Amino acid sequence: MSQATTNSGVDVLGNLAWGTHLCHFYETVDDLLDVVAPFFEAGLKNNEFCVWIVNDPVDIETAVAALKRDLPVAKCHLTKGDLHIFSKSNAATNGSRGIHIVPHTKWYLSNGRFDGERVRSVWHAIYEEAMQNGYAGVRAAANESWLNEGDWGDFVKYEGSLDSLLADLKMLVVCSYPMDKAKANSVLDLVGTHEFALARRDRKWEIVETPDLKEAKNEIQQLNNELEQRVADRTEQVRSLAAKLDSAREEESARIAREIHDELGGELSGLRWDIEEITETVSLSAAEESAIGKQLRMLIARIDTMVGSVRRIASELRPTALDEFGLAEALRLYAKQFEERTGCTISLGGLAGTANVSTEMANAMFRIVQEALTNVLRHAAATRVDIDITPEGGQSVLTISDNGRGIRQEEMDSPGTFGLVGMRERAELLGGELDVEGCEGRGTTVTLRVPAAHARSVEVSE
Amino acid sequence: MRKILLIDDHEVVRSGVRRILDRPPGEIEFGEASTPSEAMDRVRQHAWDVIVLDLSLGGRDGLEVLKEIKKLRPRQPVLVLSMHAEELFARRALKAGASGYITKNTPRAELSAAVEKVSRGGTYVSPELAENLAFDLRGATDGPAHESLSNREFEVLRLIASGRTVGEIAELLNLSVGTISTYRTRILEKMGLKTNAELTYYALQNNLVE
Numbered sequence: 001m002s003q004a005t006t007n008s009g010v011d012v013l014g015n016l017a018w019g020t021h022l023c024h025f026y027e028t029v030d031d032l033l034d035v036v037a038p039f040f041e042a043g044l045k046n047n048e049f050c051v052w053i054v055n056d057p058v059d060i061e062t063a064v065a066a067l068k069r070d071l072p073v074a075k076c077h078l079t080k081g082d083l084h085i086f087s088k089s090n091a092a093t094n095g096s097r098g099i100h101i102v103p104h105t106k107w108y109l110s111n112g113r114f115d116g117e118r119v120r121s122v123w124h125a126i127y128e129e130a131m132q133n134g135y136a137g138v139r140a141a142a143n144e145s146w147l148n149e150g151d152w153g154d155f156v157k158y159e160g161s162l163d164s165l166l167a168d169l170k171m172l173v174v175c176s177y178p179m180d181k182a183k184a185n186s187v188l189d190l191v192g193t194h195e196f197a198l199a200r201r202d203r204k205w206e207i208v209e210t211p212d213l214k215e216a217k218n219e220i221q222q223l224n225n226e227l228e229q230r231v232a233d234r235t236e237q238v239r240s241l242a243a244k245l246d247s248a249r250e251e252e253s254a255r256i257a258r259e260i261h262d263e264l265g266g267e268l269s270g271l272r273w274d275i276e277e278i279t280e281t282v283s284l285s286a287a288e289e290s291a292i293g294k295q296l297r298m299l300i301a302r303i304d305t306m307v308g309s310v311r312r313i314a315s316e317l318r319p320t321a322l323d324e325f326g327l328a329e330a331l332r333l334y335a336k337q338f339e340e341r342t343g344c345t346i347s348l349g350g351l352a353g354t355a356n357v358s359t360e361m362a363n364a365m366f367r368i369v370q371e372a373l374t375n376v377l378r379h380a381a382a383t384r385v386d387i388d389i390t391p392e393g394g395q396s397v398l399t400i401s402d403n404g405r406g407i408r409q410e411e412m413d414s415p416g417t418f419g420l421v422g423m424r425e426r427a428e429l430l431g432g433e434l435d436v437e438g439c440e441g442r443g444t445t446v447t448l449r450v451p452a453a454h455a456r457s458v459e460v461s462e
Numbered sequence: 463m464r465k466i467l468l469i470d471d472h473e474v475v476r477s478g479v480r481r482i483l484d485r486p487p488g489e490i491e492f493g494e495a496s497t498p499s500e501a502m503d504r505v506r507q508h509a510w511d512v513i514v515l516d517l518s519l520g521g522r523d524g525l526e527v528l529k530e531i532k533k534l535r536p537r538q539p540v541l542v543l544s545m546h547a548e549e550l551f552a553r554r555a556l557k558a559g560a561s562g563y564i565t566k567n568t569p570r571a572e573l574s575a576a577v578e579k580v581s582r583g584g585t586y587v588s589p590e591l592a593e594n595l596a597f598d599l600r601g602a603t604d605g606p607a608h609e610s611l612s613n614r615e616f617e618v619l620r621l622i623a624s625g626r627t628v629g630e631i632a633e634l635l636n637l638s639v640g641t642i643s644t645y646r647t648r649i650l651e652k653m654g655l656k657t658n659a660e661l662t663y664y665a666l667q668n669n670l671v672e
Contacts, residue, residue: 349610349648386614401614443614
């Protein structure tokens, strides 16, 4: 049971928020009991302090009899004497599982006249007591058939103030009104002071929403809509920032790659030439030749290796070809290098249609291919990879499929090792989606689908 | 006296190349430039026997400078020097008018020979590069249309031609319907066909299915 609501016991009402105050129109005694009995049944189940204020046609004896019949388990405590029976000692001796039944005369009237102020203070007192004695809340039903013309104005005012009284309390109040006594404009007055009304129509209980409730609901709907709009805006902001971050990252990678490639590469070349110069200008004796000469040649070989590393590192960071020549060439080059490095065969298709792809799209596709091929190398034990870019119904579809062992479900579920999270993020930045499927023993397929807006491809004859 | 212009934004490379070419010493007049504007100034001063130009000058400016030089002096021999070993760059440089392409990580003797060849009006590319460039020009091999399909695509082709639905194929191969659909589109495209019926006909004609 959530803190904010409690079970009303009445089917058509369901759970109600604490502080709810509703009115209920009845024609027959059965109508009255039909609502009040299950109402209290639920209250007893929840360890709530139950109060029933009774009047004709249901006086105390009838009330007790009815409850005994409908809720045999309930204990009914008839109040005797004053309202101040709700004292600690009484509650203790009376036991907590009971419904306190009070005649309206003792509740609402003082000196025979309705006294709103006093009733309000009584509600307060009862609530305090109940809370102190560990009850989950206070549940009250009141039969207002005693009302007459003279009291009407005051009573409506009192009902109106009951709302603010109940607002922060764990109290639930049902006020029952006899249909025959209520005139049309009175009904409107009443409905206006309660959150909603319950009435019987065609033997079924129906809820009548009061204007206040309707308005509240509308306000909530509006706030909801506003909230959704704000969330959408913020999501768009976040996405745009993520895209910017990605661009910045790529630019940074490009810059570093260029420096490594050109600066380091240049220095290494100079170094190589210097060592070569030594081998060419220094004349060595035969003995020196076999020692020093050999070492110098080894140094040159090591520099060649370093140059290879520089090229590879720069290329992994960001291949110049991607910026200089575009996605198709960059992929061809990368594929060729991969083939040479791993012995895998790579087939590329559909590259002609990538000529007019946006920079973001080219970056994302390249990086996804890079990640996928890294996975193939590390995990798949494959001999062949097919990479294709195909337009398909307003989308651009990139597929990378290998003939390796096939990624397993648990590997997909722990995406860290396979860079799946990164790949999916790239896909999302483009407003697309990424799928990974593994077929045991037959291979893995990575599919990227992106809306064509990002990939305006044009047929280019090579 | 021979005049050689060296354009590179790395001092270590300029002095390295200079020392390689300055044999016997003093017989060549060297000019040096490290930026595009410096380079063009030098080129305007007079014609050079050879210009050695770094493709990655200032990051991306090498190609532009090459084009400018060629516009100014169409017959000026230019040997492009670069860290990039890929034929992509060589192809582009040659197309833009370079007389030769050589990577910086080349032995001195070869660099010297390249400069020599280019200054005499010839073209130079390293043997390896020459092979790659020639290969690129060869174009796609001819063969039956279905040989351009990947193994997986071929499998899907045969299944379609046998009358299986996309759903059935997806289940058989343990892939999603979307993936199979993509394969189907690609197969049709690669084979230049439009419908499953055409696919089936092709498969029957070529004895790919019984």
